Amino acid sequence: MRTFMRSVHYAVEGIAYAVRTQRHIRVHLTTTVIVCIAAAWARLSPLEWTALLIMCAVVISLEMLNTAIELTVDRMGLERHPLAKAAKDVAAGAVLLAVVFAIVVGILLLGPPIWQRVFGA
Template identity: 40%
Template sequence: MVPDWKTKGKRRTLADSFGDAARGVLYAVKTERNMRIHVTAAVYVLFFSRFLGVTRGEYAALLLAVALVITAEGFNTAIEMLCDFAQKSYNRFIGRTKDIAAGAVLVSAVFAAFVGVTVLWRPAELWALAQTIFTSPVYCPLFVLAAALALLFIFAGPEKIAGWFERKKKK
């Protein structure tokens, strides 16, 4: 049963549920640096794996590993927010709860990295891809720009970046 404050007396649709879920994911990306790190790493891994001759099965393994890490980070964020709401001052049990949730993210990220190395460790193909990128007058600047934008996204976050554009508009 969904509380009335959420539905305002109306029946909730499937679209409402998906909208709530999308808002949750976007909130985590906007507010959590670690979520932005995971999303950025996922984009790079999934993008470049297409150039390394990855099979459909290997690509599926990469997708599952990515989903596991992002899901674990989402649960960690939700647990931390709930703990912070429930207990305003330091509590060792809340601290342990948050540590365990963060540990679950670490375990999933380490194993995702193992999956990535297992699937993507192809020295000849990696070397050829690196040569293609860094010797090309087009790909090299694009790669450097993408890396710079990725770092900006991770460390500044979408809200801070949007704030910069808003300040420029006002001038």
Template identity: 35%
Template sequence: MKRFKYPIHGFITIIKKDKNYLLHLLTAIVVISAGILFGISKIEWLVIILLIALVLSFEAINTAVEYVVDLVTDEYKPLAKRAKDTAALSVLVISIAAGIIGLIIFIPYIFK
């Protein structure tokens, strides 16, 4: 059980400090609710769960990169900005992919 202490602390920290993570978490709750409402298939659930896990993980990694960069330097440095921007890009890419896949899954249910 000791090993779960650190991820739980990380979750509490990110919920308190990162509004983007909270937004992704709320979006996940909406998507899960829609999945229940529409009765999506087992395969669709697998895809949705994987995408939610990826988006939340990428956002957590992005936040960790930001913390490390801020730990290394307090002053503006172009290389630090590039590290943060690149980490943020990874979240954007997976979020766009998740959104597109979500539309592909849910639009047929909406129009039924």
């Protein structure tokens, strides 16, 4: 149990570091709060909530992995290298793809009920 608690402690430290130092993590967290407020207002079903929360978790998790990759590559050396650039670009691309899909899921799930509540149609 002690090893598990130590692992949880390190994970929480990692999350805190990311929130404290990474602007994009804070943007994603703020967006998640806004999406949750919109979902509550739109009265989404539990399954729709699940889809939204999974997408938010995927985006935030990938952003944290992107940060870890960038930190690791930077630790290896600050000189420019094509493989270092590729590693950073691929990680950033993964975040971008997740964000695009999250936006699509958000529009599909939130669009119709919000439209109906605002315009009554």
